[in-house]
Amino acid sequence: MPTVSEIADAILAREGGYVNDPDDPGGATNHGVTVHTMRRLGLDLTGDGRVDASDVRRLSRAQAKDIFIRHYFHDPGISKLPPVLQATVFDMQVNAGANAVKILQRLLGKMGFEVKVDGQIGPETLIAAERAAKVAPDHIKDAYGIERRNYYYALADRRAASRKFARRRDGGKGGWIKRAEEFISPQYRFSTAEHRNRTRAWR
Numbered sequence: 152m153p154t155v156s157e158i159a160d161a162i163l164a165r166e167g168g169y170v171n172d173p174d175d176p177g178g179a180t181n182h183g184v185t186v187h188t189m190r191r192l193g194l195d196l197t198g199d200g201r202v203d204a205s206d207v208r209r210l211s212r213a214q215a216k217d218i219f220i221r222h223y224f225h226d227p228g229i230s231k232l233p234p235v236l237q238a239t240v241f242d243m244q245v246n247a248g249a250n251a252v253k254i255l256q257r258l259l260g261k262m263g264f265e266v267k268v269d270g271q272i273g274p275e276t277l278i279a280a281e282r283a284a285k286v287a288p289d290h291i292k293d294a295y296g297i298e299r300r301n302y303y304y305a306l307a308d309r310r311a312a313s314r315k316f317a318r319r320r321d322g323g324k325g326g327w328i329k330r331a332e333e334f335i336s337p338q339y340r341f342s343t344a345e346h347r348n349r350t351r352a353w354r
Contacts, residue, residue: 152234155241159219162245165330166215169208174312179204182215183245192218219245227252228272233284235292239334243299246330252276254298259283262294296335303327304349311354318350 153161166183177185189210190202196209223244224230229237229251236255243251249270256268256276264279284291307317307327317325324332324346332340341349 153238155220155224155230155237156216158238158241159216159224161238162219162242163212163216165242165333166245171204171207174315179207181207181210182212184210184215184218188218188222192222228277231272231277232280233291235284235288236280236295239292239295239299242330242334247302250302254302255280255295258294258298262286292334293336293339296331297339300328300331300335300341303331307350307353314350314353318346318353322347322350 163182166180169179169181171179177187179186184207186202186204186207189196189206193202194206194210194214195202196206199205219241224237224241227244227249229241229244232240232255240251240255243254252270252272253268256266256270259266259276259279260268262283264283266276266279287294303317307314315325317327319325323343324341328341328346
């Protein structure tokens, strides 16, 4: 299993540098860290008394990595999940916040475990996740990855402005889908035809 440092490095590689896409609800983002996160943490890197896009631009890769490990891995309790789930849930936590845990909790519910869907990793979720990992050790990671992919497609179904993150202009898989499928075994990834069929109704 990769270390948390290695997982964080892989996330940083996926996230890239500074972007400020008006269609992204996260706003200004650098190395995957949004301006909203920096405001919550009080990271006024310019020292001008406010946290805005200029502070986001100044964020270093090392600072982003520290934020990921501290606030997106340890603080939410992802470090307590079964090792097989840690990388994919951690990656999703960076990308979608508490929705990462809600996706896991819904999956556990589908598997028959009584788990409240609240986005918090408490004793109930941890026990269910451990049991699920023992029952389906070869499938739980794929199942979570598929649920991630479904989440992205459903989000784009509801919000037209987000479709460009799930589907490229040429109709191929967008960044969201490719990111989810990095954590899915090849046999469960969508073919180009399956992806095009799933997104056919989009305009």
